[in-house]
Amino acid sequence: MSAFVVFALPKSRTFWLSGFLSYGGWVCGHDELQRMQSLDDIATWFTQRSIGSVETAAAPFWRLLVRDQPSARIVVVRRPVDDVLASLAREGFAGDTVAALIRASDRKLEQIERRVPGVLSVRFDDLVREDVCAAVFEHCLGCRHDPSWWRAWDAKHVSGNLAAQVRYCHAYLPQLLKLARAARQRSLVIMSRPTTPPEGFTFQEEDFDTWFRDAKPLIREHMIATGQDVDDYKAKNIPLLRKLDAMGAMQIVTARSNGRMFGYLMSVIGPSLDAADRIEVLHLPFFVSRECPGGLGMKLQRAAIDRLRGKGLTDVFARAGIRGAGPRLGIMYRRLGYEELGTMYRLDLTVKA
Numbered sequence: 572m573s574a575f576v577v578f579a580l581p582k583s584r585t586f587w588l589s590g591f592l593s594y595g596g597w598v599c600g601h602d603e604l605q606r607m608q609s610l611d612d613i614a615t616w617f618t619q620r621s622i623g624s625v626e627t628a629a630a631p632f633w634r635l636l637v638r639d640q641p642s643a644r645i646v647v648v649r650r651p652v653d654d655v656l657a658s659l660a661r662e663g664f665a666g667d668t669v670a671a672l673i674r675a676s677d678r679k680l681e682q683i684e685r686r687v688p689g690v691l692s693v694r695f696d697d698l699v700r701e702d703v704c705a706a707v708f709e710h711c712l713g714c715r716h717d718p719s720w721w722r723a724w725d726a727k728h729v730s731g732n733l734a735a736q737v738r739y740c741h742a743y744l745p746q747l748l749k750l751a752r753a754a755r756q757r758s759l760v761i762m763s764r765p766t767t768p769p770e771g772f773t774f775q776e777e778d779f780d781t782w783f784r785d786a787k788p789l790i791r792e793h794m795i796a797t798g799q800d801v802d803d804y805k806a807k808n809i810p811l812l813r814k815l816d817a818m819g820a821m822q823i824v825t826a827r828s829n830g831r832m833f834g835y836l837m838s839v840i841g842p843s844l845d846a847a848d849r850i851e852v853l854h855l856p857f858f859v860s861r862e863c864p865g866g867l868g869m870k871l872q873r874a875a876i877d878r879l880r881g882k883g884l885t886d887v888f889a890r891a892g893i894r895g896a897g898p899r900l901g902i903m904y905r906r907l908g909y910e911e912l913g914t915m916y917r918l919d920l921t922v923k924a
Contacts, residue, residue: 574640575599575623575711578630578680579648580673582658583695585625586731588648591704591724592623597712600624601731605739608746609798610753614639623711630679632754634761637687646707647684650695652677662733701725752801756791760862769828769863774874779816782823783809785832793858797895815839822852822882824875826859826867834859834867836875840884849885857900872907890915 577592579585585601592599603624607613616622617640629636636643655673659665684692691710697703704725705716740747790804815821820841826834836857843849854875859868879887889909891901901911 573621573642573713574617574619575644575646576629576636577623577625577646577648577707577711578633578683579625579627579695580650580652580655580676580680581627581733582655583627583648583650584698585627585648587724587727587729588698588707589625590727590729591721592625592708592711594708594712594717594720595621595714597621597623599711602627602736604629605736605743605747607750608743609750610635610757610795617643628676630676630683632758633679633683633687634758635754638761644711644713645683645687645690646710647680647690647692648695648698649677649680649684649692654695659733664733664737699725749800753795756795756801760788760792769831769833772826772828772833772867772870774824774826774871776878777823777825779813779821779823782825782832782835782837786825786835789832789835789858789860792860793856796858796861797892797897799894812837822875822878824871824878826863826871826874833863834871836871838875838879838887843886850883852879852884852887854887854889869903869906872903876907888912 575592577585577588579588589599589601598619598621600622601624603616604613604626605628607616613635633645636645652674656665656670659669659673683690691706693703693707698707701718701721704721708714708716708721787804791801794801794803812821816823820839822838822840824836824838825832837855839853839855841851841853843851857868857872859871876887887909889900889904891897891899891904905911
């Protein structure tokens with residue numbers, strides 16, 4: 572895999588750069604991020620060979636690029652914020668909100684310059700010089716500068732349609748905001764990641780309020796992994812879950828290392844409709860952080876099952892869902908001794924057929 576990303580503010584010759592860097596077998600996009608709707612979409616985009624993009628809104632999420640695409644080559648184009656704002660104002664885009672966004676993005680460009688090893692930083696005003704463009708060309712594409720290619724593009728005056736781009740982003744704003752929240756959450760996880768991998772896990776049963784207090788960062792990761800919005804957990808039936816726990820109709824087992832939670836498995840307990848002497852268990856939310864070593868999920872499942880067995884419960888049901896890693900859970904369940912029991916279907920009565 573070979574890829575590059577150029578980070579810049581708007582009105583920084585970005586559209587021109589996307590054309591200049593589309594050379595030979597290389598294809599350089601422009602603001603590809605606005606066409607993405609999930610972190611998986613971004614990961615899939617990077618599976619292409621000889622691909623790159625010039626991005627004007629992706630700088631706040633540079634940590635994800637560094638972590639997930641460590642081989643990607645990075646360029647930063649810096650243009651004075653006041654010049655960018657003046658250029659945007661001439662096209663009808665001005666105001667305090669625009670200024671705040673541009674200044675925040677510029678601070679992120681500065682972070683990239685200072686913190687990312689191997690980054691190439693150039694000034695906007697210098698992009699009229701062949702030697703500077705040659706440096707960008709060779710850094711991104713990994714091949715020798717082609718003077719004839721530069722001369723051909725130096726003679727071109729191209730500009731993207733900013734108004735059309737704004738209309739597009741406005742139309743897809745809910746999806747873009749969902750992606751931004753997911754990227755922000757992943758960035759926060761990276762920033763808070765311990766310097767050494769977690770080890771020495773403790774499996775313990777916890778009450779709902781203790782779990783809910785400490786699990787929120789992990790729950791947000793769970794939401795992202797299952798294609799939900801970061802804060803969708805707030806719409807779950809929390810009062811009912813809390814009531815079930817108070818009634819003794821719930822078991823929550825967690826995996827912690829040095830006090831920090833890295834996994835959880837919630838189970839709801841109730842009488843069986845098949846026999847009066849049997850008590851059934853349904854596994855519900857189950858999640859393990861991607862930071863953890865392989866096998867933790869299986870250990871957490873076994874820890875929960877051992878506790879259920881010790882309580883005299885008789886039947887455990889576990890659903891392999893359709894979101895996130897859900898379809899693969901069936902493999903784990905079979906290894907734990909579960910047997911398949913038909914197929915579950917859902918009919919949403921709020922939706923007309």
